Amino acid sequence: MGEVAIHWFRKGLRLHDNAGLLKAAKSCSTLIPLYILDTEYLDPKKVGVNRMGFLLDSLKCLDEDLREKGSCLFVAKGKPLEIMDSLIKEFNVKTLTFERDTEPYNKALDEEMTKMAETKHQVEVHSFWGHTLFDPEYLLELNNGKAPLTMTSFLNIASEACNPSKPADAPISLPASPIDFKSKQVDVFSKIPTLSDLAEYGYVPEEKTTWFVAGEKEAIKRMEDFLVQKKRVTTFEKPKTDPTSLVPDSTALSPYISMGSLSVRLFYAKLKEVIASTAHTEPPVSLEGQLYWRELAYLIGFSTPNFNQMLGNPICMQIPWLEGEAAKPLVDNWEKGQTGYPAVDAAMNQLKTDGWMHHLARHLVACFLTRGDLWVTWEMGRDVFEKYLVDADWSINNFSWHWLSCSAFFHEYETEYGPTTFFEKTDPTGQYIRKHVPILKEYPDKYIYEPWTAPRDVQEAAGCVIGKDYPEPMVDHKVVHKDNMGKMKKAYEG
DNA sequence: GCCGCGTTGAATAA
DNA sequence: TTATTCAACGCGGC
Numbered sequence: 001m002g003e004v005a006i007h008w009f010r011k012g013l014r015l016h017d018n019a020g021l022l023k024a025a026k027s028c029s030t031l032i033p034l035y036i037l038d039t040e041y042l043d044p045k046k047v048g049v050n051r052m053g054f055l056l057d058s059l060k061c062l063d064e065d066l067r068e069k070g071s072c073l074f075v076a077k078g079k080p081l082e083i084m085d086s087l088i089k090e091f092n093v094k095t096l097t098f099e100r101d102t103e104p105y106n107k108a109l110d111e112e113m114t115k116m117a118e119t120k121h122q123v124e125v126h127s128f129w130g131h132t133l134f135d136p137e138y139l140l141e142l143n144n145g146k147a148p149l150t151m152t153s154f155l156n157i158a159s160e161a162c163n164p165s166k167p168a169d170a171p172i173s174l175p176a177s178p179i180d181f182k183s184k185q186v187d188v189f190s191k192i193p194t195l196s197d198l199a200e201y202g203y204v205p206e207e208k209t210t211w212f213v214a215g216e217k218e219a220i221k222r223m224e225d226f227l228v229q230k231k232r233v234t235t236f237e238k239p240k241t242d243p244t245s246l247v248p249d250s251t252a253l254s255p256y257i258s259m260g261s262l263s264v265r266l267f268y269a270k271l272k273e274v275i276a277s278t279a280h281t282e283p284p285v286s287l288e289g290q291l292y293w294r295e296l297a298y299l300i301g302f303s304t305p306n307f308n309q310m311l312g313n314p315i316c317m318q319i320p321w322l323e324g325e326a327a328k329p330l331v332d333n334w335e336k337g338q339t340g341y342p343a344v345d346a347a348m349n350q351l352k353t354d355g356w357m358h359h360l361a362r363h364l365v366a367c368f369l370t371r372g373d374l375w376v377t378w379e380m381g382r383d384v385f386e387k388y389l390v391d392a393d394w395s396i397n398n399f400s401w402h403w404l405s406c407s408a409f410f411h412e413y414e415t416e417y418g419p420t421t422f423f424e425k426t427d428p429t430g431q432y433i434r435k436h437v438p439i440l441k442e443y444p445d446k447y448i449y450e451p452w453t454a455p456r457d458v459q460e461a462a463g464c465v466i467g468k469d470y471p472e473p474m475v476d477h478k479v480v481h482k483d484n485m486g487k488m489k490k491a492y493e494g
Numbered sequence: 495g496c497c498g499c500g501t502t503g504a505a506t507a508a
Numbered sequence: 509t510t511a512t513t514c515a516a517c518g519c520g521g522c
Contacts, residue, residue, distance in 0.1 A: 153520075239501070240502085284501050363502075410501095412503090412518095414515085415502090415503050415504085416504090417502095421504075422504095425504095
């Protein structure tokens with residue numbers, strides 16, 4: 001077999017802009033492209049069926065793309081360290097490459113993996129930053145080791161930094177893989193697994209409902225389709241976007257960027273080409289700015305201890321949220337889309353069926369769960385998002401929940417997203433609700449955001465009686481809102 | 495240690 | 509449709 005190398009795919013499920021893959025390809029005559037399904041995350045309660053299905057589809061596409069280059073993908077299942085340990089021994093592996101990660105679990109895994117491979121097996125290990133525009137260690141260094149906590153200071157640092165490195169092209173060809181690759185010790189799938197292959201963990205293929213089509217080719221096509229819409233790209237301005245749009249946002253790139261089917265550096269480079277020499281919006285509200293927000297979230301997630309919880313988290317406001325058993329029934333109603341507030345329920349239903357929600361819809365439901373209405377800890381909401389979102393992203397998700405719950409970054413707790421008013425601005429006739437909470441679809445416009453205020457005969461005529469066919473509001477917003485405001489004030493003074 | 499700033503609501507007025 | 513005000517203040521940044 002000659003010299004054997006493994007490229008371990010983690011995020012970065014792509015051939016373009018993949019430094020690790022290129023390095024591995026150069027240093028071997030036999031290449032084993034490997035993905036490990038970590039049993040830690042083979043759990044529909046942690047990674048929902050839409051996200052798992054999207055991941056498996058992404059692996060399928062990656063396999064096909066690798067085959068075009070004379071290689072293919074192997075998928076193993078188990079504990080990453082044990083799997084790698086066995087494979088290195090079994091196939092006498094000399095080189096290991098992978099993309100580094102910033103999340104605590106993966107960061108620790110990176111370190112243990114490197115140590116194991118280098119010291120136990122004398123393997124040459126090369127790891128690279130590939131999931132962010134900038135090398136996070138370099139940005140931290142520019143800021144005296146601390147992550148900036150505002151966009152303004154991030155932009156200052158970014159302006160001092162060297163430009164993000166140029167994305168590399170996909171390899172033209174790759175070294176062959178061992179055709180009869182079958183490990184004696186490791187659980188390697190004979191072909192790319194589907195959801196049915198994970199039935200023992202509780203995954204049911206029929207439950208997959210997301211309309212996102214996976215893969216690097218799809219990702220690049222979507223990016224190109226988006227970037228030719230020059231006006232849309234150059235005038236993009238957040239938050240002036242529409243959370244209640246009914247058009248499935250066929251240009252949404254977030255799932256591809258979070259899986260790494262699309263390199264954020266490629267998107268950045270192409271975006272820069274489009275906006276160059278044309279009038280355009282500027283960070284932080286522009287499209288370019290959105291990439292910087294992502295970058296900021298990664299930087300903070302990378303360097304803040306206990307960023308995924310309130311306790312022991314130095315940048316997180318300490319607020320006496322409801323949690324555990326006390327919060328469970330509230331979270332359940334919220335997760336099921338049974339709060340009795342149609343706008344909130346519509347968004348939560350969209351989350352579950354599409355695996356995606358508009359940014360501002362995320363804000364509405366997050367505010368409702370935490371400081372706005374239910375007073376539940378953001379950590380529980382974060383978990384629900386992580387489970388259902390096809391574009392789930394540890395850093396951005398935790399960052400946003402800090403923000404929305406006024407736990408960090410944003411402190412104007414008197415500013416709230418009204419559960420009956422916010423969507424009304426962009427969708428006065430409630431089309432978004434009619435789509436995602438179909439039981440309410442016959443309601444008159446007048447009552448669509450507050451169906452419990454409709455007279456009984458109107459409810460009956462619409463075929464949906466409140467309290468019977470659709471729940472009463474689980475809280476009285478006016479009352480809890482006032483109460484919660486007082487609690488926030490107290491927590492901030494404390 | 496203090497200064498000045500803080501992407502992202504809602505009601506109101508024009 | 510867009511700008512103003514509300515209204516107060518904690519906190520990051522220098």
